Amino acid sequence: MxxxxxxxxxxxxxxxxxxxxxxxxxxxxxxxxxxxxxxxxxxxxxxxxxxxxxxxxxxxxxxxxxxxxxxxxxxxxxxxxxxxxxxxxxxxxxxxxxxxxxxxxxxxxxxxxxxxxxxxxxxxxxxxxxxxxxxxxxxxxxxxxxxxxxxxxxxGLMQPVSNIFKVSGVDLAATWDYLEAHPQDRTAPQGWSGEAYSMDYIRNTPGVHFLAFHQLIKAAKSAGDFSIPRHSLGIYTFPDRDDVGINLTRVHGIDGTNPRDVSRGEVLTQLQTLESIDFLRKYVPGFETCYLVSAPHQLGVRxxxxxxxxxxxxxxxxxxxxxxxxxxxxxxxxxxxxxxxxxxxxxxxxxxxxxxxxxxxxxxxxxxxxxxxxxxxxxxxxxxxxxxxxxxxxxxxxxxxxxxxxxxxxxxxxxxxxxxxxxxxxxxxxxxxxxxxxxxxxxxxxxxxx
Missing domain, CATH: 3.50.50.60 (FAD/NAD(P)-binding domain)
Incomplete structure (x- = not known):
């Protein structure tokens, strides 16, 4: 611009x-x-x-x-x-x-x-x-x-870094059905203003973006299947597509102007991407056969x-x-x-x-x-x-x-x-x-x- x-x-x-x-x-x-x-x-x-x-x-x-x-x-x-x-x-x-x-x-x-x-x-x-x-x-x-x-x-502490990636092969209808049957997994996240989404909004809004699945992440943590310091999963959708963006990775203590820190952040968030995909396939309905289609060109520094x-x-x-x-x-x-x-x-x-x-x-x-x-x-x-x-x-x-x-x-x-x-x-x-x-x-x- x-x-x-x-x-x-x-x-x-x-x-x-x-x-x-x-x-x-x-x-x-x-x-x-x-x-x-x-x-x-x-x-x-x-x-x-x-x-x-x-x-x-x-x-x-x-x-x-x-x-x-x-x-x-x-x-x-x-x-x-x-x-x-x-x-x-x-x-x-x-x-x-x-x-x-x-x-x-x-x-x-x-x-x-x-x-x-x-x-x-x-x-x-x-x-x-x-x-x-x-x-x-x-x-x-x-x-x-x-x-x-x-x-x-x-x-001098800074907001954590993340690595936003995309997966395809997602059955969002199955995901919406799960959320409708489990309203406790689509409540407004703690610390947020505003109202939680209705299922009508989620199903019918083109390009809906939301954070959810708090209970699934708790279950995965209890089972030893989730170590990422996040308590909700962010999903970015686009109308009539089965590929979605995933916001789940997070690493604290990274100074984005320090090359050693950035390298550590790159390694850890990329490894967290693998862990995230395993979590999606095992725990989140609609993602059972999802696969990685794009990873970012660089670490996301806030x-x-x-x-x-x-x-x-x-x-x-x-x-x-x-x-x-x-x-x-x-x-x-x-x-x-x-x-x-x-x-x-x-x-x-x-x-x-x-x-x-x-x-x-x-x-x-x-x-x-x-x-x-x-x-x-x-x-x-x-x-x-x-x-x-x-x-x-x-x-x-x-x-x-x-x-x-x-x-x-x-x-x-x-x-x-x-x-x-x-x-x-x-x-x-x-x-x-x-x-x-x-x-x-x-x-x-x-x-x-x-």
Whole structure:
């Protein structure tokens, strides 16, 4: 989204990507939460909504709708998404440098002059007027001395990592029949706001996503067949298909900026994938003959660095749906915080057995421009989960829809800064906001979808 926005704003734009396609973690097959808030108002606008509706019109996504547990959700096909977002970027005139990773940068007095990337050609130096850090980990910001924090205030602990995979050969009708006969296995998870789904909703909602099977996991643990620190199973469905996404793996104590930690997380979550498939086949009706069809390209990391901007988004901002004079987008992904250690209290609640505290947002919140610009840097903007937010607010900021919103804004701000040859922190917020409005970004909560 940042590259598309920068190019459409008129800047010559190069996207440096470590894989051979675009889409990042949206390519894992998870559903998108938070394109709408819980009252049905759009939070996602601009180029993110353009992509989503393109997928809907092509039959590769379901329309977003209000949801009693998540606020709002829609399903999308991750493989089609990668191709559609690539076409958007190519049509915008984006230049591509795939299979390349950041390994260094040069800056003087907060002005980044170049970055170094490693690829098959060796080490390549790239120069630009402005840079956008959408690494998720604030890698560029960290390398050039920008301010950041890491993890939770006080102890630096971070949300656990996971590995979302897909299985096929699933008889969902049998799964629904089991849940109808065992309502105790489809209650709202502990620590969540919202109401449990009815069987009518589960059977008839295209692309339904839910957490369930608490009792089956308890039984498997008692039998010694389940060691993963989770107490519920997340399932992502797509209409008229027998392949589903599975959210079940979890490893605590991983710092996503530490290569040794990441390697350990990769190994453990991949081994947990094997354990998960055994559990599905043995315990979950409808999954008796399921088989693995895709595993993710990388570990799913929820949290590492947060830049420090002149404003830090807080949990209260998120929960109150706060607005700001300089807001450049809106967020509505739920406040979604996984316990940083097994059995820890999350937001003051004791959640047993590897829990998640998830509060849906009825009212979207504004995202200030100040949260996208790292202190101490003159020509760098940031999009994605590493914007300036505290540990709890980051539980919402990290959602796919919010990342597209902040990416769009970061790309547009960077392009304006390059065109005006001005430090991005000195741009007039109202002028930036006017350009974003012209690009159909959602800045005010006025556009009701349902």
């Amino acid at each position: 940042a590259a598309i926005a920068a190019a459409r704003t008129g800047a010559r734009t190069l996207v440096v990507e470590k894989y051979g396609y675009l889409g990042g973690l949206m390519s894992l097959g998870m559903h998108m939460l938070g394109s709408l808030d819980g009252d049905g108002y759009w939070a996602l606008g601009g180029y993110g909504r353009e992509l989503l509706l393109d997928l809907v019109d092509s039959g590769y996504a379901t329309r977003p709708d209000v949801d009693s547990l998540f606020g709002a959700l829609n399903a999308q096909d991750p493989e089609a998404l990668k191709l559609h977002v690539l076409r958007m970027a190519a049509d915008a005139g984006v230049e591509f440098l795939f299979h390349s990773v950041l390994v260094g940068a040069t800056a003087t007095d907060g002005q980044v002059s170049s970055i170094s990337v490693a690829n098959k050609a060796g080490i390549e130096e790239l120069r630009a007027r402005t840079f956008v850090d959408c690494s998720g980990d604030a890698d560029l910001v960290a390398r050039v001395g920008g301010e950041f924090t890491a993890g939770r205030d006080g102890d 949290e590492t660095r947060h830049i420090v901007g002149s404003y830090t988004l807080t949990r209260q901002d998120v929960m109150d749906g706060r607005d700001f004079d300089d807001q450049v987008g809106r967020g509505a992904y739920p406040l979604d915080i996984h316990d940083v250690a097994p059995g820890e209290r999350v937001l003051g609640q004791q959640v047993e057995g590897g829990g998640i505290t998830l509060w849906k947002l009825a009212h979207s919140y504004g995202i200030p421009l100040r949260a996208l610009i790292p202190n101490g840097l003159r020509n760098v903007t940031v999009g994605g989960r590493c914007i300036s937010a505290d540990h709890e607010a980051a539980g919402s900021v990290r959602g796919q829809a919010v990342c597209m919103v902040t990416g769009h804004a970061a790309g547009t701000i960077a392009a304006i800064g390059a065109k005006e040859d001005s430090p991005v922190g000195e741009l007039a917020p109202d002028a930036v906001r006017q350009v974003l409005r012209e690009q159909s970004a959602v800045l005010e909560r006025t556009d009701r979808a349902v």
